[in-house]
Amino acid sequence: MRTINLFILGLLLAVLMITACMSSTPTVKDESSTNPPTTDTTKETPSAGNGVTGAVVVEDKPIPIFIEPIYHPLIKGLLDKSKAIHNYKYTFKSVSLNKNGILVEDDSYDALIKYNKVKIVHPDQLPLRDDIFYDVAYLNTDTKEAWAVCSVPNVMCRGEWKKAYKIDYNYEKWGPTPLDLIENLDPRATVRGQRLFENRQTTVVESKNADGTIQRLYIDNYYGLPLRQFIFKLSDDNEEITQVEHIFYRLAAGSGTVKNSEVNIPEDFELVK
Numbered sequence: 001m002r003t004i005n006l007f008i009l010g011l012l013l014a015v016l017m018i019t020a021c022m023s024s025t026p027t028v029k030d031e032s033s034t035n036p037p038t039t040d041t042t043k044e045t046p047s048a049g050n051g052v053t054g055a056v057v058v059e060d061k062p063i064p065i066f067i068e069p070i071y072h073p074l075i076k077g078l079l080d081k082s083k084a085i086h087n088y089k090y091t092f093k094s095v096s097l098n099k100n101g102i103l104v105e106d107d108s109y110d111a112l113i114k115y116n117k118v119k120i121v122h123p124d125q126l127p128l129r130d131d132i133f134y135d136v137a138y139l140n141t142d143t144k145e146a147w148a149v150c151s152v153p154n155v156m157c158r159g160e161w162k163k164a165y166k167i168d169y170n171y172e173k174w175g176p177t178p179l180d181l182i183e184n185l186d187p188r189a190t191v192r193g194q195r196l197f198e199n200r201q202t203t204v205v206e207s208k209n210a211d212g213t214i215q216r217l218y219i220d221n222y223y224g225l226p227l228r229q230f231i232f233k234l235s236d237d238n239e240e241i242t243q244v245e246h247i248f249y250r251l252a253a254g255s256g257t258v259k260n261s262e263v264n265i266p267e268d269f270e271l272v273k
Contacts, residue, residue: 069187074203081224082182087114088225088253094175095245103242113177116142117263120174125156128167132160137172138265144169147265164265166273178225178248181217192216197227198249213243223253 071079094106110121118139125133133156134148147164148171150157189207195218196202202218209215209231218228229246265271 071187074191078219078224085253087257090251091249093247112258112262114258114263119263162269164269164271181226
């Protein structure tokens, strides 16, 4: 009996020792199922010379979106026609209101344009510098080069005959071109009707300028180019007071209208810089 009791006591002690060992063993938690691995979105780049890396945060840059302006359908049709014009000529006349409130003629000349080449022909010889005169200017709107030429061997141009003088591009003060006006037309412009101008059918378009004046364009229905720019303001009793008027007489456009020889300095002219 005593032997049995000792056996039972030893068995109980063995069970207690096994239980104590199991409770003291640390448990390992598997986190792979609950916390997925994260990815570092920064780039490490070594700094110059010291081997120290720094984090560079890559940010998404907004992509610019171009929204095409919406024009009145009639104006849009005229704009589309004008986009095909790169070769044209006209006679320019400018009138403006001077400080005394009197309309005076500012300038007049013939303009021949073929892409980036422009030839301006003045009706009279103009002083250039010292005793040098000119009546023709050749301009390149891309390179911003300009040359002045005296094209007629008369008394005024006797010493400058067959010489082309390099001038500053901004020296020749020529007015806006029909393409300038149509390309910069405000999309909010409104159609005011159809008018006959210089025996040509035109669409009359109006827009408001930033200074409060009103621009009225008479756009040729065939070429899509303005024949007249009329800028005015309204008096208190709604009378139109002219500020500036530009007229493009005898406008002609299309392939072959202006030849290369007409917008380039003659080869037998001496270039004087």
